[in-house]
Amino acid sequence: QKEVEQNSGPLSVPEGAIASLNCTYSDRGSQSFFWYRQYSGKSPELIMFIYSNGDKEDGRFTAQLNKASQYVSLLIRDSQPSDSATYLCAVNLSGSARQLTFGSGTQLTVLP
Amino acid sequence: DGGITQSPKYLFRKEGQNVTLSCEQNLNHDAMYWYRQDPGQGLRLIYYSQIVNDFQKGDIAEGYSVSREKKESFPLTVTSAQKNPTAFYLCASSTRQGGAFFGQGTRLTVV
Numbered sequence: 675q676k677e678v679e680q681n682s683g684p685l686s687v688p689e690g691a692i693a694s695l696n697c698t699y700s701d702r703g704s705q706s707f708f709w710y711r712q713y714s715g716k717s718p719e720l721i722m723f724i725y726s727n728g729d730k731e732d733g734r735f736t737a738q739l740n741k742a743s744q745y746v747s748l749l750i751r752d753s754q755p756s757d758s759a760t761y762l763c764a765v766n767l768s769g770s771a772r773q774l775t776f777g778s779g780t781q782l783t784v785l786p
Numbered sequence: 787d788g789g790i791t792q793s794p795k796y797l798f799r800k801e802g803q804n805v806t807l808s809c810e811q812n813l814n815h816d817a818m819y820w821y822r823q824d825p826g827q828g829l830r831l832i833y834y835s836q837i838v839n840d841f842q843k844g845d846i847a848e849g850y851s852v853s854r855e856k857k858e859s860f861p862l863t864v865t866s867a868q869k870n871p872t873a874f875y876l877c878a879s880s881t882r883q884g885g886a887f888f889g890q891g892t893r894l895t896v897v
Binding site: 682706719773776 | 817819827828829830831836844876880882883884886887888889890
């Protein structure tokens with residue numbers, strides 16, 4: 675079992691819709707969770723982080739964490755074509771100091 | 787401007803040659819990392835350093851070496867022992883909270 679798993683996609687949504695990206699992790703002791711956006715050929719950009727159970731909202735982005743079920747999700751409201759990118763989930767696994775373990779990413783396409 | 791600078795952006799390596807990728811940060815972060823990304827894949831950790839003069843192997847350290855002589859600098863050497871080095875190399879640094887910030891990457895190709 676991979677330590678951090680994401681559906682590779684591709685995921686396509688129409689412009690204006692809600693895009694839902696999911697991530698599961700194997701280590702129940704994990705404490706910190708991050709979402710990165712990576713445009714083709716570019717480096718990842720941190721867009722959200724969440725440490726506590728529940729929802730965290732930042733503009734059109736909402737991160738959701740459920741530690742009991744070991745999943746973290748990212749919702750993008752009012753999706754725009756400029757949101758088309760690969761979204762990487764990253765987890766700070768317990769006992770790993772501060773380094774992050776990444777999922778393989780979900781490719782999102784927002785159709786105009 | 788604060789940030790992480792990687793150079794060069796593109797690098798070509800001949801068979802049997804060692805090459806060094808540069809990474810410099812002015813964010814005053816203690817921790818620095820090197821990741822490798824292959825097409826369609828996530829990031830895999832090569833080496834990381836929590837403090838000057840100390841570093842640890844990540845998941846795929848074989849064929850790579852690093853040094854951390856200064857807080858700002860964490861260069862990565864890809865040695866001839868790395869048999870499949872063609873990839874996108876990403877350097878990052880992080881705060882105490884753990885969020886990593888990336889440089890623009892170096893794309894290494896074997897010719």
